[in-house]
Amino acid sequence: ETILGRALKNAPKDSYILATKCRYKDGSGDLRSPQDIARSIESSLRRLDRDSIDIMQFHVLNSNDYFDVVEQHYPVLKRFQEQGKIRFIGFSEQFMLEGDHRGVVLALKSHPDLWDTVMLKYGILNQYAANEALPLALEHNVGIINMASVRVKLPNPVLLREQIAEWKRSGLLGQNSVPDDDPLGWLVSDDVESIIDAGYKFAAGHPAISTVLTGTSSIHHLQSNARALKNPSLPEAHRQQLKDIFGEVTIYI
DSSP states (O other), rough: OOHHHHHTTTSOGOOOOOEEEEBBBOSSSSBBOOOHHHHHHHHHOOOOOHHHHEEEEEEEETTTTTHHHHTTHHHHHHHHHHHHHHEEEEEOOOOTOOOOOTHHHHHHEEEEEEESEEEEEOBTTGGGTTTTTTHHHHTTOOEEEOOSSSSSSHHHHHHHHHHHHHEEEEEEETTSSSSSSTTTTGGOSOOOOOOHHHHHHHHHHHEEEEEEOOOOOHHHHHHHHHHHSOOOOOOOHHHHEEEEETTTTTOOO
């Protein structure tokens, strides 16, 4: 936040959307007090050197804690919103724990009017959000921030090959669903320069997706990712084939 605050100091505020998070649990795994949540938000404002934050999100909210957070912590964020210090309120899911997005589904079925945004994981190898979470977001006009859609396994040929082989051994994928070697190479075409490009295009292609996060320390990679997202779509035949192959996978990778 401090680095962002310095970097954005002279940038026009209408040229970016600034989002950050607050943890609702302490280091011991206990729920923080409402007063502690308020102090955390004030600290974020100071570090960012801003009078207001566009989006404040509860970090890794899961279904087990959902109702406690809504009862105890949500009113704190709402108060900051009423004071003009927060524009929109959202949360990120705990995908490592809930690969079926049950926390997102619970939130959007229980209190769709409370949430402006949800950060979840949706990509070639993790498509399960399209079954229920994304349609609910679309129905209730909740903005989806897509996180980690291209990370670790997808851009690494060795890890990707090993993951596909493991899923075939376990019966999750059919033996002939994709090639053993270079399993997603068939996605590369004139408008899709790499599997990474394909990953970003797929991640942005669902109509419920508002934006796709791209994390990198390389300007070259950032520019390449941005180019891929200028035309955020894959050929329909390829998109459908990916859905048929990976659509029911709920495993965190």
